[in-house]
Amino acid sequence: MTNVIVSSPYVVQGSTLKRLMIQVIIALLPGTIAYAWYFGPGVIINICLAVLLALAFEAGILKLRAKPVMPHLADFSAIVAAWLFALCLPMHVPWWLVLVGIGFTMVAGKHLYGGLGFNPFNPAMVGYVVLLISFPREMTTWYLPNSVSGETLSLKEALAYTFGGADIQQWDALSSATPLDQVKTAVAQGITVSEIRLSPVFGEYGGKGWEWIAFWWFIGGLWLLATRTIRWHIPVALLGAVLAMSLLFYLVNPETYTSPLFHLLSGAAVIGAFFIATDPVTAATTDSGRIYYGLLIGCLIYVIRVWGGYPDGLAFAVLLANMCVPLIDYYTQPRVYGEK
Amino acid sequence: MTTSREITRDGLWGNNVALVQLLGLCPLLAVTSTVVNGIGLGIATLITLVLSNTIVSLIRGFVRKEVRLPVFVLIIASVVTIIELSMQALFYDLYLVLGIFIPLIVTNCAIIGRAEGFASRNPVGPAALDGLMMGLGFLVVLALLGALREIIGFGTLFANAELMFGDGAQTLTIKFNQDYPGFLLAILPPGAFFGLAVLIVTKNWLDLRPREKQEIIEPAPETV
Numbered sequence: 001m002t003n004v005i006v007s008s009p010y011v012v013q014g015s016t017l018k019r020l021m022i023q024v025i026i027a028l029l030p031g032t033i034a035y036a037w038y039f040g041p042g043v044i045i046n047i048c049l050a051v052l053l054a055l056a057f058e059a060g061i062l063k064l065r066a067k068p069v070m071p072h073l074a075d076f077s078a079i080v081a082a083w084l085f086a087l088c089l090p091m092h093v094p095w096w097l098v099l100v101g102i103g104f105t106m107v108a109g110k111h112l113y114g115g116l117g118f119n120p121f122n123p124a125m126v127g128y129v130v131l132l133i134s135f136p137r138e139m140t141t142w143y144l145p146n147s148v149s150g151e152t153l154s155l156k157e158a159l160a161y162t163f164g165g166a167d168i169q170q171w172d173a174l175s176s177a178t179p180l181d182q183v184k185t186a187v188a189q190g191i192t193v194s195e196i197r198l199s200p201v202f203g204e205y206g207g208k209g210w211e212w213i214a215f216w217w218f219i220g221g222l223w224l225l226a227t228r229t230i231r232w233h234i235p236v237a238l239l240g241a242v243l244a245m246s247l248l249f250y251l252v253n254p255e256t257y258t259s260p261l262f263h264l265l266s267g268a269a270v271i272g273a274f275f276i277a278t279d280p281v282t283a284a285t286t287d288s289g290r291i292y293y294g295l296l297i298g299c300l301i302y303v304i305r306v307w308g309g310y311p312d313g314l315a316f317a318v319l320l321a322n323m324c325v326p327l328i329d330y331y332t333q334p335r336v337y338g339e340k
Numbered sequence: 341m342t343t344s345r346e347i348t349r350d351g352l353w354g355n356n357v358a359l360v361q362l363l364g365l366c367p368l369l370a371v372t373s374t375v376v377n378g379i380g381l382g383i384a385t386l387i388t389l390v391l392s393n394t395i396v397s398l399i400r401g402f403v404r405k406e407v408r409l410p411v412f413v414l415i416i417a418s419v420v421t422i423i424e425l426s427m428q429a430l431f432y433d434l435y436l437v438l439g440i441f442i443p444l445i446v447t448n449c450a451i452i453g454r455a456e457g458f459a460s461r462n463p464v465g466p467a468a469l470d471g472l473m474m475g476l477g478f479l480v481v482l483a484l485l486g487a488l489r490e491i492i493g494f495g496t497l498f499a500n501a502e503l504m505f506g507d508g509a510q511t512l513t514i515k516f517n518q519d520y521p522g523f524l525l526a527i528l529p530p531g532a533f534f535g536l537a538v539l540i541v542t543k544n545w546l547d548l549r550p551r552e553k554q555e556i557i558e559p560a561p562e563t564v
Binding site for chain 2: 100108134136137138
């Protein structure tokens, strides 16, 4: 009989990067389906295009860096980053926009810093912000959900626009600013919130369609929590901060500041709280640090939405908070047992 | 004693103001949104460098060590004032575009750096040549960075050339693609940092490449 000497760890947790990323993709599915249901096939085209381009960029740059290509491609991290990036885009964008954005996501956001695990900034948000400040016209042409306009672009029309550069003018009636953007513009013109809410793009709580997409992101987020893919600290702190800020100002003046539910269910608050801010590489790593990090993002989202130059602030908030992460981690190191 | 060949090589490549010494980055990053702006500021800096180096070298025997820096600053400031007034007279539109960065040439560390580091220790001939070559090196980087940002940002080259070369130069402007949507990031400040980083990387890469080749060609001699 031979004794096999096994060294620690004796209990294998089985949580690999790949498994983590697959959990995130599963959690993204309900929200993605809802998004495509309300806004048409453009959403799916964006995701497929972004994922393909991301894999191509990742393979190319891994080859340049003389790193093994297949193991890195198979860890699904590029797919998740591309997927999240694509979800930030408007429903219909030309292909070159996705190319530029994914290029910045994978090359500047990730590999120039040393690849997965070394990037201080959330790669998907880097790519998105580059597009947002470079191509304001393309990046702010959003479309109405089918529950308002009664129709969305067909698959053929969406493909024609993405790849053929089909004339956008013919669908002009379908395009519209996002609910957050409309509120911002109208409030700046002195229109009261209750008047704005009469517009057909608003539903019960948030924007029509948007509120249900946010609900499905929330379900996906609960799945991530249930499978322990993410911890509760960041989502709770982030949504709590948005809720607290919006409640405070809503109570002061409900005619200038929209309701807390509107803020939670519009734009990127929910998907950001569960999927984007929780990126394990770029978020704070201590438990109390995660709470500060989430609170910071939540407050910044509200500040940018209400007083900033952009209708939604998640991307900027996440990047600014990423910058603070080393500081947050430094000041929130847990006490080592036995030390003072 | 440095030979003129060494001075030339140092100024243009080996000790390039912008790519190696990383001096004068503020105007470099701020005005290079087009080639014409870059060349305009580059020429102004070039003339300043040549004149200030020459004058500093001429007076190097008369100025006491303790007061040399204020004297250098006075010389540079006078030269820049002359250039600013001449630009105002000759290229008024370009002067308006470059704005505050013309008087700010005074604060370009490269100029006082050359005055202190080279011109105050060398005769007039080499000092003037050093100013010329350092200025040319800076000018080339400004023009390259301007071209890079202009092509990516606007899809054009030599836009507003009439500001510098008169109305006849409008035909110089090259537009690559009529439908180019413009890449605003390249024009905004981050684009300047990205562009400069690309140029520095390219230079370092070119510097390192021949060495690698040599290593491959000449393997270490094996001793038996």
